[in-house]
Amino acid sequence: MSTVEAQMPGVFYRRPSPEADPYIEPGSVVRPGQTIGLIEVMKTFNEIKAERDCRVSKILLDDGDEVDIGQTMFEVDDV
Numbered sequence: 001m002s003t004v005e006a007q008m009p010g011v012f013y014r015r016p017s018p019e020a021d022p023y024i025e026p027g028s029v030v031r032p033g034q035t036i037g038l039i040e041v042m043k044t045f046n047e048i049k050a051e052r053d054c055r056v057s058k059i060l061l062d063d064g065d066e067v068d069i070g071q072t073m074f075e076v077d078d079v
Contacts, residue, residue: 001057001075001076001077002054002075002076002077002078003072003073003074003075003076004036004048004050004051004072004073004074004076005069005070005071005072005073006048006067006068006069006070006073007039007048007069008046009039009041009066009069010039010041010046010066011065011066011067012037012038012061012062012063012064012065012067013037013038013039013040013045013063013064014037014059014061014062014063015063023035023037024036024037025056025059026056026057026058026059027055027056028056029053029054029055029056029079030053030054030055030056030076032049032050032051032052032053033049033050034049034050035047035048036050036056036074037061037074048073053078053079054077054078054079055076055077055079057075057076057077058074059073060072060073060074060075061073
């Protein structure tokens with residue numbers, strides 16, 4: 001198991017808009033470059049992208065949670 005940490009402080013979102021489905025769910029397999037969440041900083045939405053192939057085992061934040069640099073957002077396993 002490994003983790004995905006926040007690269008910037010802000011507000012975390014699991015989906016592109018309130019009525020949209022989340023980018024990923026626990027158990028999702030993601031590919032490099034795939035968007036897995038957003039961090040809002042000063043009204044700018046920054047995509048969080050997967051850096052490698054992996055399976056998301058746990059999402060540690062909910063929509064609207066504050067996040068700090070280096071805070072763990074996801075637990076992932078190699079596929």
